[in-house]
Amino acid sequence: MAALALRRDHAVNAAPVRLRTDPETEVPGVELSGGGTGPRRQRLAPDQRRQQIFACAQRLFNDRPYEDVSATDIAAAAGVARGLVNHYFGNKRGLYLEVVRLNSTVPEMAVAGLPEGSLDQRIDASVHWFLEALERTGGTWLALGSGGMGRDPDLERILVEAENDSVERLLEAMGLAGRHTGQEEVRAMMRVYAQLARSGAREWLLRKTLTRAQAHALLSSTLRVIVKEAIPAI
Amino acid sequence: MAALALRRDHAVNAAPVRLRTDPETEVPGVELSGGGTGPRRQRLAPDQRRQQIFACAQRLFNDRPYEDVSATDIAAAAGVARGLVNHYFGNKRGLYLEVVRLNSTVPEMAVAGLPEGSLDQRIDASVHWFLEALERTGGTWLALGSGGMGRDPDLERILVEAENDSVERLLEAMGLAGRHTGQEEVRAMMRVYAQLARSGAREWLLRKTLTRAQAHALLSSTLRVIVKEAIPAI
DNA sequence: GTACTTGTTGACATACTGCCAATAGTGCTT
DNA sequence: AAGCACTATTGGCAGTATGTCAACAAGTAC
Numbered sequence: 126m127a128a129l130a131l132r133r134d135h136a137v138n139a140a141p142v143r144l145r146t147d148p149e150t151e152v153p154g155v156e157l158s159g160g161g162t163g164p165r166r167q168r169l170a171p172d173q174r175r176q177q178i179f180a181c182a183q184r185l186f187n188d189r190p191y192e193d194v195s196a197t198d199i200a201a202a203a204g205v206a207r208g209l210v211n212h213y214f215g216n217k218r219g220l221y222l223e224v225v226r227l228n229s230t231v232p233e234m235a236v237a238g239l240p241e242g243s244l245d246q247r248i249d250a251s252v253h254w255f256l257e258a259l260e261r262t263g264g265t266w267l268a269l270g271s272g273g274m275g276r277d278p279d280l281e282r283i284l285v286e287a288e289n290d291s292v293e294r295l296l297e298a299m300g301l302a303g304r305h306t307g308q309e310e311v312r313a314m315m316r317v318y319a320q321l322a323r324s325g326a327r328e329w330l331l332r333k334t335l336t337r338a339q340a341h342a343l344l345s346s347t348l349r350v351i352v353k354e355a356i357p358a359i
Numbered sequence: 360m361a362a363l364a365l366r367r368d369h370a371v372n373a374a375p376v377r378l379r380t381d382p383e384t385e386v387p388g389v390e391l392s393g394g395g396t397g398p399r400r401q402r403l404a405p406d407q408r409r410q411q412i413f414a415c416a417q418r419l420f421n422d423r424p425y426e427d428v429s430a431t432d433i434a435a436a437a438g439v440a441r442g443l444v445n446h447y448f449g450n451k452r453g454l455y456l457e458v459v460r461l462n463s464t465v466p467e468m469a470v471a472g473l474p475e476g477s478l479d480q481r482i483d484a485s486v487h488w489f490l491e492a493l494e495r496t497g498g499t500w501l502a503l504g505s506g507g508m509g510r511d512p513d514l515e516r517i518l519v520e521a522e523n524d525s526v527e528r529l530l531e532a533m534g535l536a537g538r539h540t541g542q543e544e545v546r547a548m549m550r551v552y553a554q555l556a557r558s559g560a561r562e563w564l565l566r567k568t569l570t571r572a573q574a575h576a577l578l579s580s581t582l583r584v585i586v587k588e589a590i591p592a593i
Numbered sequence: 594g595t596a597c598t599t600g601t602t603g604a605c606a607t608a609c610t611g612c613c614a615a616t617a618g619t620g621c622t623t
Numbered sequence: 624a625a626g627c628a629c630t631a632t633t634g635g636c637a638g639t640a641t642g643t644c645a646a647c648a649a650g651t652a653c
Contacts, residue, residue, distance in 0.1 A: 271506065272504075273503070275421075280506075349584070
């Protein structure tokens with residue numbers, strides 16, 4: 126298996142048909158040769174090409190489970206050779222993890238605007254804006270937590286990181302950011318609450334078993350009891 | 360692209376050595392030929408063989424993510440030809456789903472014993488027994504909720520079914536089983552709580568960021584506020 | 594126009610899955 | 624005990640997906 130002579134007969138392959146399965150998702154700034162008479166190979170700046178492939182992969186991974194999306198599918202969707210996907214993202218898994226990382230960022234949750242008011246008011250406002258942000262961005266973020274078993278360290282780390290980020294913002298909104306006693310426990314409880322919030326939002330937006338008002342009441346009352354009872358008990 | 364001839368030289372492969380990677384997990388009742396001089400093929404009753412393969416698959420799927428466990432690995436762990444795995448479970452996915460289904464059953468949570476006492480007492484006892492059952496069975500059940508995106512209908516259905524089951528027991532324990540108004544909403548809220556309970560238990564048992572007492576306080580206080588405030592508001 | 598840089602391609606080697614005919618344990622019959 | 628039927632079990636094949644890499648060519652500088 127050492128240095129075996131690679132037989133290479135490029136020109137003999139059956140299909141120079143160049144059917145060029147057209148790119149379905151193009152990057153904003155890129156003009157993909159309009160008439161069909163353009164150059165066979167469109168040579169883009171690495172950033173643009175990478176972003177284009179990423180966009181296609183994101184769409185495909187949102188529709189179908191990981192293993193049902195082949196690298197060939199992604200390449201075809203981007204109108205590009207399969208090898209290019211590996212060139213930019215190493216392997217299929219790397220591309221997938223990058224998509225998940227982007228999708229797992231908490232939708233803004235503009236905390237900056239609510240430092241005033243009583244605790245109950247801040248809780249209410251936080252829940253309100255959380256639901257608001259979710260309603261705008263649609264359910265792509267919510268679809269995350271439903272995977273199976275089989276601990277995947279990389280994937281888990283990404284999700285935990287995103288969760289910690291949202292917890293940090295939530296602490297800030299609750300005015301608990303400056304605490305020092307039992308920091309770790311407080312954050313743990315907030316992570317737990319984050320799961321409830323995600324699940325509650327899912328019942329409302331995805332499964333539609335709760336009205337928005339009911340979801341709001343559920344999320345705010347539980348957050349209230351956690352902040353007022355469970356956390357002080359630490 | 361039709362039937363391109365993949366050059367294949369199977370019979371020339373190096374090892375008919377019959378190294379017989381020994382079965383690592385055996386079924387209780389099965390005596391696997393002790394000396395090494397036993398028959399090359401151990402012929403078992405279908406149920407036993409099936410259970411043995413299942414046990415190996417369960418162990419492997421608990422350690423590594425789905426795609427990192429090949430059917431060859433499972434077969435090797437069971438000391439069996441790879442084809443036999445497909446023979447018993449159809450395909451790798453079927454085996455995986457069966458493992459998930461078993462692992463996702465809620466650990467007993469013996470509800471039968473606590474119909475007496477006030478609501479607060481029942482809540483406290485339920486949480487207590489939930490944590491108790493989890494502590495005994497170890498973290499295999501907890502590892503479930505951490506998967507990625509990519510909605511898999513079958514997998515999701517299994518998890519939802521298990522969740523509904525646990526919700527039903529929880530409703531029974533809370534004395535809410537007989538309700539008729541807003542059944543769907545009550546169940547939805549209980550599903551949301553189930554996510555919180557799972558997450559809280561994970562912080563305690565897996566990540567060890569909460570003490571058992573803290574987890575207990577968190578789970579019971581949130582359950583209390585849901586049953587007493589959010590549900591009556593429906 | 595020519596040379597150079599590097600984005601892009603296609604093929605190869607490998608791995609894994611589902612499938613199936615052939616093989617060989619195991620119990621039953623004679 | 625020998626033969627036989629049943630079927631659990633095996634090994635190999637076909638198809639497909641993946642990662643890698645040398646060659647190709649689009650665009651630019653000269």
